[in-house]
Amino acid sequence: MRRLSVRWRITLVAAGLFALALGGASVVLVRTVHDNVVDGIRDSDEEQLSDLARQVEDGIPDAIDLPRSPPRDIPEYAFQTRAGRYVVLSDGRVVPADDRARVSAQRARDLQTQRIVETAEGQITLISERSLEEVDETIESISDALLVGVPALVLLLGALTWFMAGRALRPVEAIRAEAAAITGATIHRRVPVPATRDEVAALANTMNGMLDRLEDAASRQRRFVSDASHELRSPVASIRTQLEVGLRRPDADWPRIAERVLAEDARLEEAVADLVELARLDEGAPVTDLAEIDLDEIVLEECRRTRRLRVDTAAVSGGRVRGRHDALARVVRNLVDNAARHAETRVAVVLRTDGPVVEMVVEDDGPGIAPEDRDRVFERFTRLDEGRARDAGGMGLGLAVVRTTIERHGGTVVVGDAEPHGARFVVRLPAA
Template sequence: MRPTTVRARATAGAVLVVAAALAAASFALLGLLEANLLRNAERDAAQQAATVAQLAAAGDLDRMRPAGHGADFVQVVNARGRVLRATQNLAGLPALAPVKPMRPGTSFHTWRLRPVGGEHRQRVVQVTTQTPQGLVTVFVGTSLRDVDAADDTTTAALVVGGPLLLATVGLVTWRVTGRALRPVEAIRAEVSEITDRDLHRRVPVPPTRDEVARLAETMNTTLDRLESSGIRQRRFIADASHELRSPITVLRTQLEVALAVRDPELWPELIGGALEDIERLQQLASDLLLLARIDAAQPVVAVRLDLGDVVGGAVRSRLGDRVPVRTSLEAGVVVEGSELWLTRVVTNLLDNAQRFAAEGVDVTLRTTGGGPDGRTAVLEVLDDGPGIAPEDRERVFERFARLDDARSRDHGGAGLGLAIARDLAAHHGGTVAAEEAPRGARLVVRLPTSSGR
């Protein structure tokens, strides 16, 4: 019996809230209306009861007048329950009060007196006063026909109007909710039809600038990212297949030649070439595995590191490089991250610089900033090679991207080093970019520093 759709739940909720509010308002309205009418009805009766009580206290009940405006009857009863005076419509009736009064005072009662009021109630003012003959009680009653009529009319109006109001609220809520959720249903229907081969499709964005429109825009943005991810994945698979095909083909050729050659003196050279291709395959497989881990967004095991020590260690491990590496490292540059991955960033940048440098490579570490966002560690790797053209400064960070002068197998590598360096830096909250340099290529790494604790 519980509503299963948002539209039904919204309608049921609105109807229940309005019903509760209507019930509370109805009780409050009836209570206020009856209290106001009772106050008006008993005002005149109380005045007349006080007047008769004064006459009784003075021993002058003979001057009592018939019931005036706002009163239907008057009855005066002594302490023994004997009726001393009464209006014509109560002639011959016993005392109204079933209990004899004990002390002077005024009280109000609501009774049904059929000989006087018929089917309507009577509001009775009871005033007890002290007289020379003892306690005397004066009863003055006024009909509540107006109160009963108002209550009946108001109750009938609420009984008829309440369900109509609830039906109207339910209908309006149902229609409005349906119109509001119609774009959501269109988005759901479109998304349900999108498969991994239809990531180019987009959900309709309603013209309204509300939450549903923002939901559609967010959904389209997500589809954009999924489509880009799919394109990158397909391109990555194609490039990886192409890069793997070449060394595998060469390796197979060398092995086939080694089998065909009968001269043992040529075997070391052939086997050495095969081992070089196997090493290249291992390096490529390691790079592909690292990229897969990066794409899987595996968290970084972050520890506080002295970036100068990380860079110095990476440089010292490359004593046999083709050109010398000169360093200028600022002390005390502390970052948070993985030592293994940050070392890989430095190593990949140095590999790229060594590949193209003519006479040397300069590595500089410094810090900048110091404002509310903290300081930034800046690592620069500068070579004196041919440099990178401005239009290629972003393309060199694409996976398997190699410039025209670096396409040879012996000189260009697989084209993954800079892409890995940028992705690893991004995992540490940093960036890698190729920037303007007076000569050669200048690759700059920026990482947030870690404040001391």
């Protein structure tokens, strides 16, 4: 059964159930018709016995008046008394049962009805006997018709089910064929959506939605690889240029060249670390090995590492969260480095616990971020124009790591305006 197609399975199941239903209905029909006919005959015989009872109230007569019915519809009557048994002939004469031998063409008696009557001569039992041969013949005719009709109806239903199943599954086959033809080079193609509003149309829409997401993911992956290769090429090219220039000049200032090479190497190392972190976060695995962490200690430690300018941490108070120490340390480092890179004179960090939430604020007095860019700034390889792009040290990965990490820890990060000017990043995490 498992090797059969869905179309065959639907057809066989439908035909089998229909055959069982028709077979059961046929048996019930034949039995019901038989019982109803026999019950009708019995009721008729009982009425006729009631009429005969009135004719024998004074004793057994020599003859009785038989019902006016076709001979074949009249049963055989008999009277049972203490003196013996009497039978009624077809002409109405009543004779002792011993004279029965003179009655020709005896019929089989399948149905017998009795009635006891109290008469002047004593108790008499009226007996009506008849053959059910005609009833059996009628039932047999009905059975023969059903034996032919039921298989014919089952075959007809099977053919109809085969046709309808094929028609219903035709869109599914079209979806399968189109899905099989879609490759990485043709991921822009979509499966056909039938005009109906049924489950097949819902399946097609779901598959097209999945293909949209796959195409978007593939596009983002290609863009990510392209941007990553471009961004990584810049520090590598800068290092190569610095070394080539130094080799061509005998009087080159090698300590200064080494300082520049180390700066580019640090930039390259930071970019690779961000790429590795983003790749790990993109795997979608649940955040494990969580522990209760004093976020204020991480903030103070990362702020001390910043060499560009002094970071104001006077408003840093206690705050405990559950998370991964290295991941949250990278978040703080990226936010502080981003603020220091664009600040004019100051960077301030605030940390406080507000009920079930730990809030961290990082502010700078730089050019700020325009409202239309505040969501785009968290996208990968995004570096804004004008004031905040004057320093080419960043590759546009740090804030992407921040948002992805915070969201994986169940928190949020938004950017707004600082007073009197500058950018203000607000991170909220569930308190431990």
